[in-house]
Amino acid sequence: MSATQPQLTVGDVSVGDDLPIMAKNASRAQLFLYSSASFNPHRIHYDRDYARFEGHADVLVHGPLQGAWLTQFVTDWCGPRGRLTGVTWQNRASALPEVDLEFHGRVTAVDSSTGEVSLEVWEQTSAGEILMPGMATVRLPQ
Amino acid sequence: MKNAAMTESLIPPETMNLVGQRLAEPVTVRIDAREAQRYACAVGDLNPVYFDEEAALSAGYRTLAVPPTFVSHAPVAPRPMEELRPDGLYQGSDRLRLRVDRIMFGGEEWDFLEPVCVGDDITSEVRLAALDEKTGSKGPFVRTVRETTYTNQDDVVVARSRQIGIAR
Numbered sequence: 001m002s003a004t005q006p007q008l009t010v011g012d013v014s015v016g017d018d019l020p021i022m023a024k025n026a027s028r029a030q031l032f033l034y035s036s037a038s039f040n041p042h043r044i045h046y047d048r049d050y051a052r053f054e055g056h057a058d059v060l061v062h063g064p065l066q067g068a069w070l071t072q073f074v075t076d077w078c079g080p081r082g083r084l085t086g087v088t089w090q091n092r093a094s095a096l097p098e099v100d101l102e103f104h105g106r107v108t109a110v111d112s113s114t115g116e117v118s119l120e121v122w123e124q125t126s127a128g129e130i131l132m133p134g135m136a137t138v139r140l141p142q
Numbered sequence: 143m144k145n146a147a148m149t150e151s152l153i154p155p156e157t158m159n160l161v162g163q164r165l166a167e168p169v170t171v172r173i174d175a176r177e178a179q180r181y182a183c184a185v186g187d188l189n190p191v192y193f194d195e196e197a198a199l200s201a202g203y204r205t206l207a208v209p210p211t212f213v214s215h216a217p218v219a220p221r222p223m224e225e226l227r228p229d230g231l232y233q234g235s236d237r238l239r240l241r242v243d244r245i246m247f248g249g250e251e252w253d254f255l256e257p258v259c260v261g262d263d264i265t266s267e268v269r270l271a272a273l274d275e276k277t278g279s280k281g282p283f284v285r286t287v288r289e290t291t292y293t294n295q296d297d298v299v300v301a302r303s304r305q306i307g308i309a310r
Contacts, residue, residue: 005190005197030186037177037184038215041223043230050229054244063247064211065185071210072187080191080201083257084210090249090306132249 007079010115010140019105019119022073026061026097034065061095066123066132073103074119078138085116089123089134100126105136115140152241152275152284152309160270165237165288168267169217175260178208181215198259206260211250213258213292213301217266238273240284240309248285248306256300263295271304283310 028046035045043050044060051059067089075084095101102124109118116139123132182192190197191207198206225233231245258264271289275282286307294300 033184037181041230068185088251
């Protein structure tokens with residue numbers, strides 16, 4: 001299993017490289033599972049009437065779930081021996097279930113002596129609306 | 143002409159004294175494989191280093207690793223549902239007693255300093271790092287920053303997070 005996981009090295013990446021896009025589309029079942037796995041009973045994630053009462057179009061995808069997707073996006077790219085050392089994100093606009101979402105990223109700095117790589121990352125809808133801008137840092141093997 | 147309602151702060155004066163203070167007693171939990179794997183499945187992150195010990199070892203971990211942000215969910219206290227508020231959040235989750243109706247997650251800033259693995263004993267300690275009132279397109283809101291430090295059984299700080307809350 002592990003032998004099939006490709007490994008990126010710091011020599012493989014250059015400033016300006018784009019990361020492969022990761023697609024997500026949260027089902028209502030996934031929102032339920034995430035609420036459950038994180039013991040989060042906030043009603044805006046499962047009760048559409050209540051979410052509308054608060055002014056939302058529908059139930060909302062959890063901010064931390066989108067953050068966890070962002071970490072997945074980066075760790076999938078950097079391979080099993082890469083390490084995510086930092087990530088920041090802003091939940092700027094709401095994400096809704098059953099909507100196609102995309103994670104994008106670009107290399108902004110590479111330190112080949114330490115293996116430290118900086119990334120600009122963001123989540124957007126397939127129509128191009130940015131929902132969640134962020135940054136990440138990883139350490140790649142030499 | 144000034145609107146009287148605009149002059150009342152959403153932040154009670156005594157709440158400002160909490161800035162820099164610990165918001166709760168530290169909590170120590172053991173990182174559990176099943177719980178972390180349920181979380182990974184709920185995220186849809188099936189990275190073998192979370193599920194297959196051999197994959198974790200060959201990736202350089204001591205044993206099974208857990209998804210990076212799982213460490214913030216592991217310490218969540220089990221509480222009876224009689225303590226839920228109408229919005230589904232637990233009572234007392236707003237120790238800040240802000241004069242607001244709605245709380246939204248605004249983002250997060252993480253430093254991951256050392257890997258967290260199954261079997262680790264992680265202590266989480268949360269402080270109110272910042273609190274300020276702002277005015278946006280939808281009116282006044284309060285931005286809260288809760289800073290949590292995660293320390294393992296060897297007294298090594300493994301992660302820090304600054305969680306941004308938007309309350310209005």
